[in-house]
Amino acid sequence: MKKYGTMRWLLTVAVASLLHLASPAEYLLPGDVLPRHYDLKYAFDIDPATNFSFYGIVEILLDVKHETSKIVLHATDFTISAEDVTVTGPKSPKVTGTRLNDTYNLLTVSLDCKLEQGKNYTLTIPFYGNLKQGLDGTYISTYVNKQTKAKEYLIATQFEAISARKGFPCFDEPMYKATFTITIGHHKDFSAISNMPLVNAVSENPLEEIWPWTQIEETFKKKKADFVWDTYEKSLPMSTYLVAFVVSKFSYVQSPAELSKTKFRIWARSDASDQTAYAAVTGPKALSYFEQWFNVSYPLPKQDMIAIPDFAAGAMENWGLITYRETELLYDEKQSSFLNKERVAEVIAHELAHQWFGNLVTMKWWSDLWLNEGFATFAASVAVNHVEPTWNADMSYAVDNMLSVLSLDALESSHPVSVAIDDPKRITEIFDEISYRKGSTLIRMMTMFLGDEVFRKAINNYLRKYSYANAEQDDLWRELTAANQQYGGLTRNVTVKEVMDTWTTQTGYPILTVTRDYDDKSLSIAQRRYFSLVARTATRQSWWVPLRVLCQPEVGNANMPLQWLAANEGLQDLHTFRHGAGREEWVLFNHDMIAPYRVNYDPRNWQLLIRTLKMEDYTQIPVLGRVQLLSDAFALAWTNHLDYNTALSLASYLQREKDYLPLSTGLKALSKIENVLKRSPDYGAFQKFVRKLIGETYEKSGGLATKRIINGKDLNSVKMQVTTSAWACRVKVPGCEENAMQLFQQWMDTENPDENNPIPLDLRRTVYCVGVARGSVLHWRFALAREQRANVAAARDALLQALTCTKEIWILAQYLEWTITEGSEVRRQDAGAVIANIVRSPVGFYVAKDFIYDRIEDIYNAFKGQGRRIGHIMKILLDQFTTQTELDNFLSWRDKNARFLAESKLSVEQAIEKAKVNIDWIAKNRQSVVDKLREFSMESSDEELEDRALRLGLTHDAASATSLHALLVLLAPLYIV
Template sequence: MLYLEHYKLEIISYLGVKDNFDFDGKVWIQTTCLHPTQNITLHSKDLEIKENEITVKDISSTDPKSVKTAKIEFDKDKDFLIISLEKPLAEDHKYEIFIQFKGKLDDGLAGFYRSSYSDKKNGEKRWLGVTQFEAISARRAFPCFDEPEMKATFDISIGRKDGYHAISNMPLLQTEPLLGAGKNSLHLDLLMGPLCTRIPLGTSARYAHLLGKGREMKSLHPPGITGIRGLLRSQSAEDAYLGDNDLKEKDGWFWDRFDSSVPMSTYLVAYVVSDFDHKTGVPIENNNVTFRIWARKDALNQVDFASEVGPKALEYFEKFFDIKYPLPKQDMVAIPDFSAGAMENWGLITYREAYLLYDPDVSSKMSQHGVASVIAHELAHQWFGNLVTMKWWTDLWLNEGFATYMASVAVEALFPQWNSLEEEAASNLLSVFSFDSLRTSHPVSVPIGDPKEIEEIFDTISYKKGSSLIRMMSLFLGEEVVHDLWESLTTEAHKDKILPANLTVKTIMDTWTLQTGYPVITVTRNYRKKSAEVKQRRFLRDIVHFKDNDNSCWWVPLSYSTKQHPDFNKTIPEHWLSCPDHKQDIVDIADEKDWVIFNNNMAGIYKINYDDDNWKMITKTLQSGDYHMIPTLNRVQLLSDAADLAFVGTLKYDVFFDMMEYLKSESEYLPWKTALGKTSGLTMHLKKSSIYGVYKDYMKKILTPIYEKVGGLAIPKSNTDKLDSIKLQVLVASKACKFEVANCIAHSQSLFKQFQENPNATNPISKDLRGVVYCTSLKHGGEAEWDFLWKRFQSSNVATEKNTMLNALGCSREVWILSRYLDWSLDDGKIRRQDSSTVFSSVARNDVGYYIAKNFFYDNVKKIFKHLLPNKRRISRYLASMSSQMTDEKEQEEFKQFIEKNKENFSDVKKGVEQSLETVKINIQWQNTHEAAISKILRKYSTV
């Protein structure tokens, strides 16, 4: 076993040399032997390793001694580079592993890859090199021990051509000429104390099974050498790099050398080589962290909002956690080609442009909210994920769940007028209720064996269910208790008598983190005795098997309010529904004529079904002028639960439609978002049926009053900061144009025509409503409208605006235009690779486009897979876009046969395939179960 301490990494990028996307590298890895071992196993993928120059040295004394290697092997399936030695390494000796390697900046958006943009002044294509290492792509950039618990310090040096510069996790120490550099580097490794953590290395078994024993943390630098870079000795002169690249006689090449890092995992290592420029963030009093926001020079005018939000969010987290951010700087960079939304690399956060850049003259208010949320999410990771890191990817949810939850808390503090904490809670829970009702969902703490499975768990469960669990825990324990995890939480909860003495937080949370799904709580009241029987069962959308023998159970925090005692802010539970018990009785719950509503403020991750009389009393209150006595989040839950329980047949659809009638008085965004989200499901199921016309009339009746109330497509009279009002207008306008309410279509076309006729004038369309107007105009227009918007997309310099247009371009009903658009989605010259799945989804959502998209996918699946490599996970987005709209057995059989025929390609996205197949099965079940009953209900309500 080896104890991993330190990396010295040198990379030379040849960006700026025509058509040369190579990079050369050397890595020195410093370790201490804990137990004798005769092989060293690292990760390496798609790198050219100079096997004859791999060396291992015993550096325990001032006279380093070589350790002879017996053979070098590669296990390509596991990405292993195995160094076998002639003799075992000696216990307590320090060793240095040296590897020289070569790689290529490809366009796969993983590892150390290339991105590009066009200079707006001269149209010249400019290149940059950027890293994206999460989850297992550091091995694509340099040989390393590429697992999250294997922390070490890093000294990083980047060689690059004049005209470019490099940034990395740590501050730049110095820039020096590349040729001849390294010859005078200091050999201070023997002065360095042990760094980071004890890590067992040296076997070909999967490392995670060996971790977690004998851990200890040391100071970053021993006394007396703080600030001195403990560089390991360079093994050779620079000509070892430059032999293949003929640069010996050329000036203008430099090393950018960076300070030693804090101990960190390889997936958080980052460096960018570019010609970008930056602005410095707004200084925060009593905070010495330097913030810089980087972007291509043409977009530098769009970084001001980020430069304000970033420092404020960091300051907020420092105060909230009472732990100072441990680095002296924080760079944030807007990358033109980026697979994820953003990446939390320590000290160097990388973003897709649309999630960092904001132009107040062009970008929507909703985009501004999105930028603030993503910045807060990534900065929260500097504590959750970077400072405290999961041992293995099984507990990714602790990273992503905490970051998601803390982002909403921070944005609420910084922008209270946006109401983002409440919206985030509702949106996350609604997503979880949908996704986690599939049998093919997964626990938040999901066992990961093969590292190829890791990518598939970056999903709704890890992010949104993780966040919802943390929120639930916070609300059932109270904010004052939440300062540590399970053990400390239990101690505090017992002290404050929040939990019974025999109940621990671990007991509760294990039922939520280690099993898939969530419960539906059925409340059956005995009105004469003023009591209620409360029981639980897992909620599944699989109608046929809903009542099967599923023995899942949860510790469920039960809070409730009644009409006489509407104490909805009390989220500390009055009762616990225990596990393995599935039911209990609650006495003295309410008077006979009072309703009861469980789950105050939607604090818990569960649905509630009531007996018929209780549902009727709740609905009556909603339809009266007293609906405000039920707070927003509980109105959201009532609408969501009624729709979902009707979907699975445990509640009559009449209850949901009765409840929908109250919306004529509702003016808040979240209940409308919930209700219209549920009708979207009905739209998908009914749009091919003979009763769609009746359904369309019903939707017009629901939407017409609220469309007029929000002002239709008019630009708001005041530039309000009330984000809920803007979001409600956008939501209602989108649905109104879809169902041909009032003048929505004609008004959209008129506004779009004004824009077409005078494109250089101020855009007459409200910034937030442009997506609605563009989509509606292309749907009801032709080639001229599409070509106009496509040219605007090509010339736009604002990523948020380009995203809006990208989605709207899929709204056309011209078959040939949609076919061409899909073809272009696989052409990097037309559509960035990061946006390929967005284009496909935008076409597949279109009633006409669905069939075109499905055939395109079937005909081009191998080409699509190749285009998406190495991140096959993105193919799941294609599957989800199609499967959500498949509603008959013929499509189902065709889909199954297609999957089987291409099973080799789909082998790395098994979860995505399983979830898509289950979705199709559920859709067909609904059609066979509900269509006739819905027809009868709609005829009743559309004429009322």
């Protein structure tokens, strides 16, 4: 065993050397000393004349675990004066040198003697520099006060994942938890907030006694009298990525005290403080509910939430000071849509869930990021369901999460939920759908097979056991297994770890092939990994799959037993079991979407399911069952596991679907076909099919006619109207674009359009896009002017997206140029979204592709430290590819520009695979699918035929139904494409 271990180690080193992968010893801190407390002091000069200079000093109390003559920690993006670094403690060690490893930002402090094991020492490091206009670390940001028209500055932080080292010298790995006492010096016109409550604000400079340089006196000499120094309470033990502070001229609204015992404040620009009311109620409600749900009290005395004008992420869960994009925290009843409101509630709940899962208990290393993000994503649905019970958030979030997982995780280049990370610079790549959405989907799966009560008891034990410490997924599995053994839940004498490791340590998910024996009421199941690319060969992977099987005679039975397909069952030998459906009755797997897998049935069972969907009472099949069927049918047809005749026949029932979730699922599935046809001569056939599918629902939902807009109190109705309207205009349903142009023109003709907008809130994105796309340069400039003057982030966001809809190539080129131009009309946080939206449009694709290819170095410099954004752009770009020539050109370009894509390696691999999927589909399916689309489009009832005939000036007397149908087929190209 010892020899084998040595050989394995040598092999690992050899492979790492060949692949240029780093070994953990290179990028992880050695762990010889541990930080126990940071005393961190700053002085910020928020003045462009001094280039936003700052001075700081950090004193770190260290606990020595192993004798060592060096201290290794992280630091970058500021200057350290080596001669002023000191270490105090037993034997008074002297600093003999400092060295910085730029590759991994490691700062090594060498000493003249060894630090003694078990003793405490204090490391003192003075540092200084100039704040940059970025989106990570400690950065300077600007905005214009809409009331005073003055340009204002603020300082914000974004330290996750490895940017605390850009703010101060520290042990910047999640397992090195410590307490913090923070002091911030700033001009008295500003206010500062941090993780903990303010203890005091004084005018004396606490840096003067310690700071060895005269520069601080010169810099602040004239401003000294105007400076205040804010000191905050000592924090609880936390990881460095959760440290936060903001220095600004913002104002706040305090939440009503009766909503939570925790002091809640919502901060925003002073001219946007009236947009904080919804967050001020939703936040405390969600926090109080989490205290009950986790059965663990929130441990801090206050919770600040602040909207930052320029912010890279949607939000960041810093303990006690959650930072948000404005669109994710602020809500204005007159300018924000219902969907904006839903998004605000979701993000607030997500970040507050992190205060327990992530902050109180933190993963040991970023490999288990999903423990943070997956749990917060799942818990958000639980809290929103409590705060806004009519929204059915638990169901809608579950669908959104699972469908996203089923798409990305079908790629061979996907990654496991618990993923090895060989380079800290690539940590940001796993902040993706797998960590967030698959993580959430698997946690929901556990609540369903263990039971809510067992699950919550285990989570309570887990949180209490690992409070203020770190854990990994095996620690969670142990608590869940223990609770299961005590209270029951999981059958077949299997541990939670055995089940869940098949889902978290493996990439992908299974496809179950179900074949029925219609004579003896039995069926057989096979499992194997599902791939989007048909050419992929089957692997030996297998999963523990929870099976909820609904038979037609059992519709309405609330006590469906849960069965299991064990790992390795159905892999070589088919797994069989009996069921209760007769020859003419269907069987449906996964009708509650308990787990992420696809199911393919034998042809007869598919037809039995389709027959029921086409009946008046199609709701015999539950809502989530209809979602699963639509998603599976189109995915399986895409990969040639199922014929498109079956998939399109199933989808045709959507003409009568009244629930948003199945309808949106079907349309999302169809959008994959749209994506590969929209730049082809066959796009008209696709548009025609969708017109037939949604035309009636579009009208019944309210359409774009102003008099028929539904009062936005029913979220399902609003989503139906928003979705069908967007699709109706896209596929040229008669009257849709004309109504949109009419509404847009009314807005242009309105006196004071910034205050008076006649376009219904939830339909503005659709109307704006049509207005800009079909309008002239005048319409584009009008929309741009409204975006510049808007004071509500949600309104700005809708207009920013609409501006990408223009078909004027020179305008698109100009808009793209703004994304990499400092101080332009496009804020740094929005640049990636603007490029991605232009790439998606049929006209913009060609302009954006050339822009990306020609200006990648400028894009890289503009997005420095944001490899995830470049990776997202690459995914969007390659998802538009439909020819091998396009892919070959990209591959050649990639090889020449590899240095700009180094931090987006995984995203680029996934993008290339998605392009191959598209190209493969075009070769194998395009013509047959287009023929089927045309065929299904022409299948019409007598009433539909009469209606078309009347629009053509024909009468029913002119021909029989049969001959009329033939005539309309001949005339079809003349009146509709």
